[in-house]
Amino acid sequence: MNLKDKVVVITGGGRGLGRSMALELADQGAKLALVDLSEDDLERTVGLCSEKGVEAKSYVANVADEQAVESLFNDIIRDFGALNGLVNNAGITRDGLFVKVKDGKVIKKMSIDQWNQVMDVNLTGSFLCAREAAIKMIETQSAGCLINISSISRAGNMGQTNYSATKAGVEAMAVTWAKELARYNIRAASIAPGYIGTEMVLGMKPEALEKVEAGIPTKRLGKPEEIAKTVTFILENDYISGRCFEVDGGLRV
Ligand code: NAD
Helix, strand or coil, rough: CEEEEEEEEECCCCCCHHHHHHHHHCCCEEEEEEEECCCHHHHHHHHHHHHCCEEEEEEEECCCCCCHHHHHHHHHHHHHHHCCEEEECCCCCCCCCCCECCCCCCEEEHHHHHHHHHHHHHHHHHHHHHHHHHHHHHHHCCCCCEEECCCHHHHHHCCCCHHHHHHHHHHHHHHHHHHHHHHHHHEEEEEECCCCCHHHCCCHHHHHHHHHHCCCCCCCCHHHHHHHHHHHHHHHCCCCCCCEEEEECCCCC
């Protein structure tokens, strides 16, 4: 797919990895529909993309709300008339140990709220956005690609029962969509980033961050642009479908 004038939706496009993806795709000439909860963040990213001479629009929406997602994709088609790509990037963490022994008593450490919040955004949000995106791609006869942002945590990680489950889930959904939607000229794939220098990671305690960096074979955090370039690579290569790309400095080797 040549990305010039192709329409790509990025959820969580206001900041962090989503912003970096938007700027990278703007460099390739794509038209961008950026979705986030924060209007201010969206406006900043839209401004940066517009400076690169591409059409970019902001949409404030909660990806976990079915009705909001339906309206969102109707609005996107009204504004752009076609849809060629979706990056399910919006994601949150609500970390905590599963259970813990405190004063000789075993207690529930991860609450059902922590579980549900992460399920709602990371897993249900990706499901809802991809379902609407697939419908619009088929209806407008646009060749398209769905990309889920997973994580190295998909293999399981301390304190991340909820997050790991969602990140394994989005990878499995991408495989399923690759199988189901190929007949409509729609591909699907996922990216599993390692530790990348965004607010989500830079917010860790400095000692913990130092330990993380020391454990990465390349001895540094990833740059958001390195994930953004992987998005471009997948979108541009029409023979990629169903695979998960690990971009983690060798952490899982
Ligand atoms: P971030 O917190 O900087 O950005 C996430 C964005 O998603 C924010 O702009 C936030 O407002 C938006 N968002 C959250 N909930 C939303 C909702 N319900 N509806 C719409 N938008 C919502 O995080 P990031 O580091 O840029 O991470 C982006 C994605 O990459 C996430 O899915 C994350 O799990 C994944 N990831 C990040 C790293 C990393 O090291 N940063 C590593 C692996 C995976």
